[in-house]
Amino acid sequence: MTDNQAFLARLKASQPVVWINSRQKPSDQALRDCHADLGLGFEDVIKACDNWQALAPLLAKIFPQLEATGGRIDSPLLPVPQLQKALGQKAKGQENEQIGHYLLKADHALPVAGSVKARGGIYEVCMHAWSLATELGLMSAKDDPITLADEAIRQHFSNYVIAVGSTGNLGLSVGLAARALGFKAVVHMSSDAKAWKVKRLEDNGVEVIQHDADYGKAVGAARIAAAPDPNIYFVDDECSQLLFFGYSAAAVSLKKQLADQGRVVSQDHPLFLYLPCGIGGAPGGVAFGVKYLFGDHAHCFFVEPVEAPCALVQLMSGLEKPVTVYDFGLTNKTEADGMAVAEVSHFVAKVMEPMLSGVITAKDEDLLRFVALAHDHEGLKLEPSAAAGLGCPQALFESQEGQAYLAKHGLSDNLGNAHHIIWATGGSLVPQEQFERFLEKGRAFLD
Numbered sequence: 001m002t003d004n005q006a007f008l009a010r011l012k013a014s015q016p017v018v019w020i021n022s023r024q025k026p027s028d029q030a031l032r033d034c035h036a037d038l039g040l041g042f043e044d045v046i047k048a049c050d051n052w053q054a055l056a057p058l059l060a061k062i063f064p065q066l067e068a069t070g071g072r073i074d075s076p077l078l079p080v081p082q083l084q085k086a087l088g089q090k091a092k093g094q095e096n097e098q099i100g101h102y103l104l105k106a107d108h109a110l111p112v113a114g115s116v117k118a119r120g121g122i123y124e125v126c127m128h129a130w131s132l133a134t135e136l137g138l139m140s141a142k143d144d145p146i147t148l149a150d151e152a153i154r155q156h157f158s159n160y161v162i163a164v165g166s167t168g169n170l171g172l173s174v175g176l177a178a179r180a181l182g183f184k185a186v187v188h189m190s191s192d193a194k195a196w197k198v199k200r201l202e203d204n205g206v207e208v209i210q211h212d213a214d215y216g217k218a219v220g221a222a223r224i225a226a227a228p229d230p231n232i233y234f235v236d237d238e239c240s241q242l243l244f245f246g247y248s249a250a251a252v253s254l255k256k257q258l259a260d261q262g263r264v265v266s267q268d269h270p271l272f273l274y275l276p277c278g279i280g281g282a283p284g285g286v287a288f289g290v291k292y293l294f295g296d297h298a299h300c301f302f303v304e305p306v307e308a309p310c311a312l313v314q315l316m317s318g319l320e321k322p323v324t325v326y327d328f329g330l331t332n333k334t335e336a337d338g339m340a341v342a343e344v345s346h347f348v349a350k351v352m353e354p355m356l357s358g359v360i361t362a363k364d365e366d367l368l369r370f371v372a373l374a375h376d377h378e379g380l381k382l383e384p385s386a387a388a389g390l391g392c393p394q395a396l397f398e399s400q401e402g403q404a405y406l407a408k409h410g411l412s413d414n415l416g417n418a419h420h421i422i423w424a425t426g427g428s429l430v431p432q433e434q435f436e437r438f439l440e441k442g443r444a445f446l447d
């Protein structure tokens with residue numbers, strides 16, 4: 001068997017793999033091409049940061065939980081030494097000091113939505129509301145967006161619908177934001193959606209349509225239902241640039257957090273990011289911003305469940321035609337509902353092709369084990385999707401593919417100063433009872 005055949009056999013047998021992107025280019029070239037081919041650049045990230053800032057007073061007004069931060073939606077960057085140690089003990093005597101430092105980006109604790117989706121869904125809903133109100137002549141372009149909270153405008157918005165398809169978390173973020181601004185909201189949920197997410201939406205006056213089908217089909221149904229009606233605005237997770245750039249603003253705040261913590265990023269202090277991937281918008285947006293800010297010193301990896309590696313199979317196969325995980329005999333069934341997506345966004349795949357370092361996959365039992373370890377050693381409340389990155393540094397260092405990547409980038413011998421950012425994408429709103437079940441399952445996989 002060649003290496004490639006062995007890799008494919010592992011992938012198809014639902015075994016964890018490290019896939020390295022052979023089409024990755026040097027950052028400046030990748031970003032130049034992206035600008036030339038797709039018209040996307042760092043100015044779009046900056047524009048998103050400016051918009052977030054302009055929206056902050058509105059957000060503080062419509063979401064009481066944001067009053068304390070003046071409407072800023074961000075999460076801390078946390079060292080997790082106890083968790084790092086606990087994970088290291090599983091690693092055949094490998095010393096963590098040689099690996100570098102694990103940092104957890106705590107988006108599981110993001111206010112309002114309790115997941116990374118707060119960065120995308122809330123942004124797109126507010127930006128849509130802003131342009132709709134301007135278009136309808138309800139406010140002028142010069143007015144502060146806080147005007148959107150005026151009762152007269154809310155009354156107007158009650159004639160309009162915002163719709164979305166979701167495995168759960170995007171529905172929460174879009175649904176709650178839409179309702180907070182006075183819109184009607186309709187969320188089409190895939191069969192993966194957890195019952196508590198449905199209930200929370202219904203309790204907030206969101207109409208939930210549950211499909212006995214996967215995420216792609218739920219999105220398709222939502223798109224078709226929205227198409228004939230000009231009063232329905234459809235948040236299209238499969239190709240939305242608003243979502244993508246809403247997420248991308250996180251890179252700018254990450255850079256500031258690293259600097260504030262005195263963490264240098266350089267060839268001797270490389271930055272690794274492990275970004276859980278579903279449709280690709282959240283990890284893609286963050287990675288896009290990060291590549292602009294840190295260039296070749298940043299190594300962005302997506303993380304996916306072994307049964308739903310949609311970005312991996314698409315990028316590996318080339319972008320000529322759409323590819324799904326079903327084409328590889330995989331089921332798309334996983335406890336990581338945020339990542340239960342069979343076909344990646346083609347928009348995101350195109351942007352990521354020249355800049356993503358690779359994709360690392362993880363088994364559900366490891367995700368659950370990581371949920372338990374993160375709770376028991378650092379008191380964190382993560383959902384399985386959010387814990388996915390915790391095994392990635394070791395997967396990278398211990399696999400043949402990962403070692404070849406490190407050698408190629410001159411990193412084999414100087415990882416002691418590496419920063420490994422594990423993007424924890426959701427979990428703080430998981431009901432305690434459900435969380436206990438994750439813990440119980442996860443602990444059963446501990447030694």
Ligand SMILES: *Cc1c(COP(=O)(O)O)cnc(C)c1O
Pocket residue numbers: 115116117169170276277278279280281282283338339383385386425426427
């Ligand atoms: C949505 C989500 C992801 C993945 O984001 P995509 O934009 O779908 O790629 C990862 N983890 C959690 C918890 C999520 O809700």
